[in-house]
Amino acid sequence: MVRRMPPTETVRMALTTLRSNRLRSLLTMLGIVIGNASVITLVGVGRGAQELVKEQLSSLGANVLFVVPGNGDTRRRGTVLPKTLVIEDAAAIEEQVPSVKRVAPQITSSQVVQAGARSATSSISGVTANFVPVRSFEIASGRFINNEDEKSARAVVALGPDLKTKLFPTGDALGRQVRIGSQAFEVIGIMASKGAVFGSNQDENAYIPLSTMVNRFTGRDPTYGISLSFISVEARNDSSTGAAKFQITNLLRQRHRILRDDDFAVRSQKDALTIVGTITGGLTLMLAAIGGISLLVGGIGIMNIMLVSVSERTAEIGLRKSLGARSSHILQQFLVESLVLSSLGGVFGTAVGLGAVGLMAAVTPLPANIGMNTVFVTVGLSGSIGLFFGVLPARRAAHLDPIVALRSL
Template sequence: MDIHDHLKMALAALMANKLRSSLTMLGITIGNASVIAMVAIGQGTQKLAAEQFESLGPNVLFVSLGSERVRRDLSSKMKPLLLDDAEAIAKLIPSVSDVSPEIHLSDLITYRDQLFKNGIVGASPDYLLVRNYQLAQGRFINKIDLRRTNRVVVLGAEIAQRLFPKQDPIGQQIRIKNLTFEVIGTLAPKGALFDSNQDNKVIVPLTTAENQLRGQTSPHGIPLTLIAMLAQDQETVPSAEFQVKNLMRLRHPLASEDDINIYSQNALLESASKTNAGLTRMLAAIASISLLVGGIGVMNIMLVSVTERTQEIGLRKALGAQESDILGQFLIEAVLLATLGGAIGVSVGIGGTIIASSVSSLVTSISPVSIIAAITVSGGIGLFFGVFPAKQAAKLDPIIALRSS
């Protein structure tokens, strides 16, 4: 018998027991739908992570110094990261084009009847370029603001909308730590970076944050939370990282190798991608358990089918059918069951993913490779779990089969 005849007989056998065939395919369908959905979510998350890290800015590097304890303890023997360090980087590292020293604080912000605690960034004029922000309106902090320690503030898109939903924020006054600040500008929306909302920024001049908001002093100079900087181009990022680290070693001899932390956008993205890839594989592995259960269901139903069709098997063998013919017929039935169930599962998975992403903030990305792999794996499961029942059918003695009927 050729493959065409086997297919016709397999389809006829499956159609003869429609309900049983449908229930058998259900396990494979659920398994494939789960795998497609989990992989789509995982790949969508990876894509989102890449887009979010790109929003940090091109060729960006971040430098911090010491453990969290050292950064908070300004009386520590090891000097904290200083404004002098940022100035030294800008002056001595030729592969770095722009430098943005930053102080990160958290304090109470009030406007009329609104009161909440929010993150505050003390920054320099280069912050806008290095951090890849765009102004929506007004102006940004300038050198005069730094020199005079002006009480001016630039608001992120979300917090500006929160404070001034129906009015122009420029020229309005808010209070930070019971000090009055004038709003001079707002930033264009940028989105979230993992658990950090980049549109919830409150930015004040670096000197104002140090002298009027922080309330602490250091004998070494103005302590910073971190220094952000831009390399000249993508090719100079490794050399900039190397040169900055060597400079920090010279300027902070008490700092150990682990105390000098330098992160590049590419390194952060690679780390996040590895984490997301691992989570995607884990989710796909968990969802694949349903496929295993579906495969066992296929084997179970095929064994029942062999028992029910002993007369048919005996008659065909008595009429000259070879063991390979019987084996082929039952294998094709098993593969057909699994493949059809897999195809339906892929359709359900794609449809469910599209609906979920359209009605929620769920990020998904459907890959053609995962679709092809899911259907191929389904057929393979049918083949694997169909071998044993098919062999049982092929080995039946025709005389015993006919008598048992």
């Protein structure tokens, strides 16, 4: 009666065989290592990008809606946006929409800012005192624009921290004079760092009173009045954001006498997060699929090497069968060898991938974001690939005729 081979003995024999061909085993595992490392790294990049965009959107302010001129078609075509939002629209939203807490109209313009011999091209925003609480900005030193600055159209400016460093790299900027275009302004405040949103560094911006922006730079259109770049609106709370969006849309449709297509759009953080989640989720899935191709190639490499191993070990297989080994024993041994190669490659590849994600987080703005579920799934997938691609060589070895195999001795 043939003795049943215990699983531990099968594993021991498989490890002994792999150790006897260390270089071949390492090279065979390399494909799985690269595949696993690719999956972990690329998924980490995708998730890191998703988290970064979410953080940037959150920095725009809590419960904030953005009312922008033009509809989706005009923005997608990249045409000059129509002057469809005016200062009276912002006042009407603040006065007539009950779910709105504060409104911050804004006009933006690109200007050269100078301080002595230093200069920088910056985005200049004409804003009101509501800008800071609505957009969740903070003041690092000095003060921000107040209602008196707005009423008197004073020539005062608050600088972003990066812009301040460019213009005044060593000294204090408060109370100093800068020139915006050809106009002189007094620096009254330095903003706290806010970071970048969609590639635009908000720390390089400058802020002046909205009335000053109109009087000195943009002017008043004789037909439309004071046209706005956009309006930031803070809802009373998170649950009232949807109601605020609905009410603002209806109010502006009435004010603009719209019968068909809107000439404005109201966007919320939730809308942006939904769009970003869809895009980055698809990107992450695509990157994982690219890494999965590397795993597939690694599996094919294991199958090729195992087929070569079957040819080289024909005599060994024949000898074992003649001594009483069953086909199932041979099948198990070759499957275990494939599983060990793919599993070890998966573990090493995961370690390499996690290291790459950590390095990425250290040298780029992308945060390290890779869940343990992804790690377990990837390692399990690499082991499954080893089993799948090891079946053909194992079946070929198990079905060798022992008499034919022994002739190779």
